[in-house]
Amino acid sequence: MSSRADEARPVGTRDDAGADRPARKSPRATGVRNVRAHTYPYWFYAPAGVVYGLIFLVPTVISFYFAFTRWTLFESEFIGLDNFRQFFSEQALVSGLRNTLVYAVVTSGLKVVLGMLLAVLLTGPIRSRGLMRSVIFFPVLVSTVAVGITFSVLLQPDVGVISTVLAKIGITAPDWLGDPSTALLSVALVDVWKGVGLATLIYIAGILAIPKDYYEAVDVDGGGAWTKFRNVTVPLSRPATFTVILLSLIGGLRSFDLIWTMTGGGPGFSSDVIASIIYKTYQAGFFGLSTAGNVVLFILVTLIVYPLSRYFNSREVES
């Protein structure tokens, strides 16, 4: 989101794309870009440019205008900053912001920890490794809405499978999604189940890229499994960690579909996140107000993710 302008340029091989940012420092990369700019005549860019302008650029610019209007879809009236004033006085906004951050941090953190551990398992010498890797990736491919509906049935109190199983071993399950204190975390856990496959995949790639020499060096020095994990695997899969954190943080900040299908932001406002608050204003027909909310969300995500991505990129170059 922070780099829309960059996307307008054709992105070539992976190495070039990686050099995109450090390019400002390195004259070599700038030279590469100039060569690339002359690869095609300008008319060759026109079709993609028109599509980009019509369905990305124009709506984005227009939305900034409509954020300042009272808009019924039929007509709009300029009302200055009223929408932003209204949006910031939204009673659920503070709890929504807190929930958004909690959700993003919890899902992102768990995906890092679980993804790393699962990747260590799945790169280990176990049987039918390929199958196991596919199985853990499978939930990523399933529709989020389907996952949400399925889990809201599984998590039902009394009759749901999960509560029934827990009751068999003597645990009274809470009303996962119906109790305001557990609703948000229950959804976050389902999100982790659904998303951890992608994190694992990224970690597998990261771990396989670590040269065997380092592990052999630990063996020579007489270090054990813990030392290998702590001093080789964790630090050398740092690029993978950054990718996982960035992806799942963006996902967590703009998370909506799973929360909406499982709790609708409820009970009450207890699992409302920014995106569901905006969606509800849209549902209510307050189109100007919800557009203002989206502008705020856009700025918020940019503020969090852009510096983070700059930081990670600079760290990656060093490592």
Add this chain to the structure above:
Amino acid sequence: MKSSRSRLTIAVVAAFALVPLAACSSSSGSGGSSDGKTEITLLTDNADATVKPAKAVIAAFEKANPTITVKTETRPGGSDGDNLVKTKLSTGDMADVFWYNSGSLLQALSPEKTLVDLTNDPALKDTDPSFLPAVTQNGKVYGAPWGTAMGGGILYNKDVYSKLGLSVPKTWAEFESNSDKIKAAGITPVLGTLKDTFTSQLYVLGDFHNVAATNPKWADDYTANKVKYATDPVALKGFEKAAEPKQKGWLNTGAGSTTFAQGIKQLAQGKAAQYPMLTFPISTLAPADAAKIGFFGIPGDDASTNGATIWEPGGQYIPKTSKHIEAAKKFVAFVASIPGTDAYSSAVPPTGPYLVKGSKLPDNAPPVAKDMQAYIDSKTSTPALEFLSPVKGPSLEQIMVAVMTGQTSPQDGAAQYDADVTKQAKQLGLPGW
């Protein structure tokens, strides 16, 4: 390496996000009339209780009008449906006839710009005049009724009531003592079905008869921004009543994740005794189950003003963009006529009176319909606030869930709803807000 991958991921995510949107724009077939037949489309909500009778009415209509065929489309209910209707109207993609709410939700459609004016139209010749205020804006009438009026109050299991020797409460104090007795008998006294958040609003919306009984001008004052829920002690009672079941342990455990389909089943099975709700879900029950369930209005403080809040039937509307307005009017007129209501009743038993001239409840109508008719006949019913005032906040459902589950106090909930209503009024640009 990373940024190209994350960009790709974002692009893929964005692409997938577009898929459901594309699926939404279903074709609203503009009918071909090559074989002398006109095809019109009808958009209804997707509840069973609507889809089934719609099919029966269409079958009867096509029999009576062999040159017209009617194709149905469905939409979700609740706020999602409201949104879809607005979007379809604004993009000119609306079906030739659509069944929707009357009252404040109609006002939000800008009917003057989007709907065909049916004032004094022959399509409304059988419509009971008492329905018209619910579909009128600035003196122009835009719709005819479909379906029956509904009661909004408390559905109760008559078997449980007779087994425990209880009688229908006329005051809130009687309701409280009934609930305590039901609890003592080991049955859930009050059902909450908060997974379907709209069901939470009945405590406030259904209590309106009591508010209007105390101050008959309340609705007008409310529209004019002169009275508020938080500062009017009578109106505030609705919020207090909503908080009570949880405080007193009457509410079912797991209320937060119970759906209304599950709730109505539990009520029919006698696992729970009382359920604040509208009367329409009764039509989804088997006749034997429906016969066990009765209806009473939410009781107030004074037995002498006891009564019930009723919801007008929904409205049928024709968008200005329809290419078959004449055929659409024929269909609308048929639905709001005796043959239309007969066909409707043949598919689902009526859960209230039809507002069509000369129609009567059939003898086999379920008890809730008869209970409601009794309120109407004794003139102790009041239309819900949404038929008397265009002002209704969008977040009442969530606020009520928070009040019912004890997250918010009734006083705070009422104040939050007042703020929510102010937001709506400002967005509508109403004068005086």
